[in-house]
Amino acid sequence: MRLAVLIKQVPDTRSVQMDETTGTVVRKSSDAILNPLDAYALRAALLVKDAAPGSTVTALSMGPASAEKALREVLALGADDAVLVCDRACAGSDTWATAVVLSAALQKHGPFDLVVTGERATDGDTGQVGPEVAARLNLSLATFVDEVSVNEEGLEVERKVETGLERWRLRLPALISVTKAIGEIGLPTLAGKMAARRREIPITTAADLGLDPATIGLKGSPTRVVKIFYPTLARKGRQYRVVDEASLADSVEAMAKYMAEVSAV
Amino acid sequence: MKVCVLAEVAHHRILPVTYELLTRALGLASPGEIGALVVSGGVPEEEYEKLGAAGADEIIAYEAPWLERFRPEPYTAALQAMVAEFKPEIVLGGATSTGRTWLPYAAMKMHTGLTADCTELSIEEGSGLLLQTRPAIGGNIMATIKTPHHRPQMATIRPRSTRPATPQAGRRGRLHRREALPAWQQSGLTELSFTPIDETQELSSAERVVVVGRGIKKPENLGMVRELAQLLGAAIGATREVVDRGWLPYSCQIGLSGRTITPELYVGVGVSGAIQHLAGMQTSKRIVAVNTDSEAQIFSLADVGIVGDLLEVVPALNARLRAGGAL
Numbered sequence: 309m310r311l312a313v314l315i316k317q318v319p320d321t322r323s324v325q326m327d328e329t330t331g332t333v334v335r336k337s338s339d340a341i342l343n344p345l346d347a348y349a350l351r352a353a354l355l356v357k358d359a360a361p362g363s364t365v366t367a368l369s370m371g372p373a374s375a376e377k378a379l380r381e382v383l384a385l386g387a388d389d390a391v392l393v394c395d396r397a398c399a400g401s402d403t404w405a406t407a408v409v410l411s412a413a414l415q416k417h418g419p420f421d422l423v424v425t426g427e428r429a430t431d432g433d434t435g436q437v438g439p440e441v442a443a444r445l446n447l448s449l450a451t452f453v454d455e456v457s458v459n460e461e462g463l464e465v466e467r468k469v470e471t472g473l474e475r476w477r478l479r480l481p482a483l484i485s486v487t488k489a490i491g492e493i494g495l496p497t498l499a500g501k502m503a504a505r506r507r508e509i510p511i512t513t514a515a516d517l518g519l520d521p522a523t524i525g526l527k528g529s530p531t532r533v534v535k536i537f538y539p540t541l542a543r544k545g546r547q548y549r550v551v552d553e554a555s556l557a558d559s560v561e562a563m564a565k566y567m568a569e570v571s572a573v
Numbered sequence: 574m575k576v577c578v579l580a581e582v583a584h585h586r587i588l589p590v591t592y593e594l595l596t597r598a599l600g601l602a603s604p605g606e607i608g609a610l611v612v613s614g615g616v617p618e619e620e621y622e623k624l625g626a627a628g629a630d631e632i633i634a635y636e637a638p639w640l641e642r643f644r645p646e647p648y649t650a651a652l653q654a655m656v657a658e659f660k661p662e663i664v665l666g667g668a669t670s671t672g673r674t675w676l677p678y679a680a681m682k683m684h685t686g687l688t689a690d691c692t693e694l695s696i697e698e699g700s701g702l703l704l705q706t707r708p709a710i711g712g713n714i715m716a717t718i719k720t721p722h723h724r725p726q727m728a729t730i731r732p733r734s735t736r737p738a739t740p741q742a743g744r745r746g747r748l749h750r751r752e753a754l755p756a757w758q759q760s761g762l763t764e765l766s767f768t769p770i771d772e773t774q775e776l777s778s779a780e781r782v783v784v785v786g787r788g789i790k791k792p793e794n795l796g797m798v799r800e801l802a803q804l805l806g807a808a809i810g811a812t813r814e815v816v817d818r819g820w821l822p823y824s825c826q827i828g829l830s831g832r833t834i835t836p837e838l839y840v841g842v843g844v845s846g847a848i849q850h851l852a853g854m855q856t857s858k859r860i861v862a863v864n865t866d867s868e869a870q871i872f873s874l875a876d877v878g879i880v881g882d883l884l885e886v887v888p889a890l891n892a893r894l895r896a897g898g899a900l
């Protein structure tokens with residue numbers, strides 16, 4: 309089988325800093341990392357590869373030149389090859405435009421039997437790109453997959469939804485997005501890291517993909533961000549301090565009363 | 574039609590999230606302008622009546638045994654047929670596992686924009702466009718997004734971020750039954766099995782949640798928290814620190830890389846309130862917290878906070894709740 313994993317580089321939300329006046333992310337203050345949830349996508353692809361000997365796993369990313377770092381990370385973790393779609397024309401893409409670009413790249417570098425994505429990227433936090441790619445390429449789609457296996461009849465997946473546990477058979481070609489329940493991938497080996505460092509990562513441009521610049525990037529995006537602001541965290545809360553037996557009793561009384569009020573609503 | 578909400582159905586009942594979407598629709602449109610699309614394996618007539626009474630003026634229903642469980646292709650075909658006939662300006666779905674699959678799949682097919690997991694919606698003065706506000710970058714910021722030129726404008730809405738609309742006496746909707754075309758059955762998915770609800774999922778829809786943070790210090794102390802949860806009829810959640818130590822399973826993790834919850838009452842004990850944790854709970858209706866550190870970030874969100882040792886406060890609270898009878 310030919311497998312593809314979609315990989316995104318995201319700002320590290322641990323160290324992310326915001327520009328107070330413009331409300332945008334200060335890029336240099338935050339190290340860019342591999343979207344943590346995409347490591348599970350790779351893990352799922354490698355599980356399928358193990359079950360279907362002779363398979364290959366291609367990692368694909370759309371992003372700035374620096375996204376190469378995230379691709380090297382997945383190469384070190386076991387992906388067979390990597391492709392970076394890098395073009396100014398892609399800048400500012402919303403999920404729709406991102407999916408258009410990634411779909412074109414999957415077609416150019418494919419055909420693939422199975423595409424695996426993360427559940428969502430921790431920056432945009434939408435989880436829309438996977439389903440949008442599936443719709444664009446008419447792939448069978450299963451999201452929030454926490455178990456995957458292959459047999460002669462195709463792919464079998466398990467997904468846990470609000471109302472229960474579902475098992476589905478997917479006709480190939482298919483796209484799945486996976487959750488953390490797929491399992492941990494472990495750390496890259498030193499040899500893997502060394503090999504990944506030397507690998508050539510081809511760059512694909514929008515023109516290579518035959519994409520009209522008007523349909524991608526900010527221009528091609530149906531949505532527009534009109535405003536960015538800080539969440540107002542502060543609620544006018546009451547605070548009680550426990551310093552002795554009496555204040556403990558008072559605090560607990562106040563808390564219990566509040567909980568009772570809430571429940572009465 | 575101005576706004577159409579996408580109903581969710583399970584066990585032949587229209588789920589509460591649908592009524593939350595109706596509350597949103599009522600805030601955006603006037604009576605007469607609201608629709609609801611119900612794609613299902615079949616629901617009793619009263620379910621449609623209730624939807625009408627709660628605010629849906631037009632109810633578009635597709636029923637077929639093969640629509641019982643959500644699959645992207647047939648559900649999207651039904652949505653596209655509804656959009657072609659009723660031309661809603663706005664389509665709203667729940668940010669549930671179904672909504673977060675169905676809407677993006679449909680948005681691509683219809684070539685329109687989609688905003689995920691919104692917590693606020695309004696109409697822009699002048700342009701009449703839908704303004705969609707949502708948390709992004711791990712809850713570090715809020716972003717307001719619009720779809721100026723593509724139709725319909727689509728959004729998924731965070732479950733439990735608003736109250737469900739209640740049926741009003743005398744209010745009725747018009748039911749439009751439409752045929753689900755046999756061709757729509759074409760799908761890459763074949764159902765193998767379905768096992769109804771499991772316990773871990775309850776957390777996402779629990780009315781009350783007690784969340785344990787690293788302040789609990791060791792798993793032996795979890796007993797008092799379990800008792801508190803039991804007294805409150807609450808589910809138990811945890812921070813990543815607690816899950817990473819193996820004190821509670823991953824299915825309990827609340828936050829950026831865990832679950833999102835929007836309960837009526839969130840009780841945090843020994844939780845610092847790191848931004849990644851807040852990303853999964855800040856839309857809780859009421860928040861109370863116990864922490865030894867008066868500067869802990871969780872207090873900036875808390876309606877009631879106790880600065881104190883949870884090992885003292887929780888047992889005392891349990892005793893008080895036990896004495897005070899059921900809530």
Ligand SMILES: Cc1cc2nc3c(=O)[nH]c(=O)nc-3n(C[C@H](O)[C@H](O)[C@H](O)COP(=O)(O)OP(=O)(O)OC[C@H]3O[C@@H](n4cnc5c(N)ncnc54)[C@H](O)[C@@H]3O)c2cc1C
Pocket residue numbers: 321322344430785786787788789811812813814815826827828829830831832842843844845846847848849850853863864865866869881882883884
């Ligand atoms: C990419 C990424 C994703 C993440 N995703 C998540 C996520 O989904 N969910 C999540 O929770 N975290 C997540 N985190 C981790 C997050 O940054 C914090 O580390 C975590 O939320 C902290 O958990 P905590 O509050 O239990 O622990 P701490 O921050 O260590 O806080 C413990 C608190 O307990 C208090 N305390 C100590 N003793 C007592 C006592 N006796 N009585 C009362 N209070 C006491 C302390 O004052 C302190 O405030 C993520 C991090 C990253 C980088």
Ligand SMILES: Nc1ncnc2c1ncn2[C@@H]1O[C@H](COP(=O)(O)O)[C@@H](O)[C@H]1O
Pocket residue numbers: 313314315316317343345346349368369370371403406410424425426427428429430432433434435436437438
């Ligand atoms: N620019 C991108 N390049 C490659 N994959 C992406 C990109 N953006 C999103 N993805 C994939 O789509 C998933 C969902 O992302 P999102 O819809 O942005 O939350 C991610 O986990 C990735 O697998």
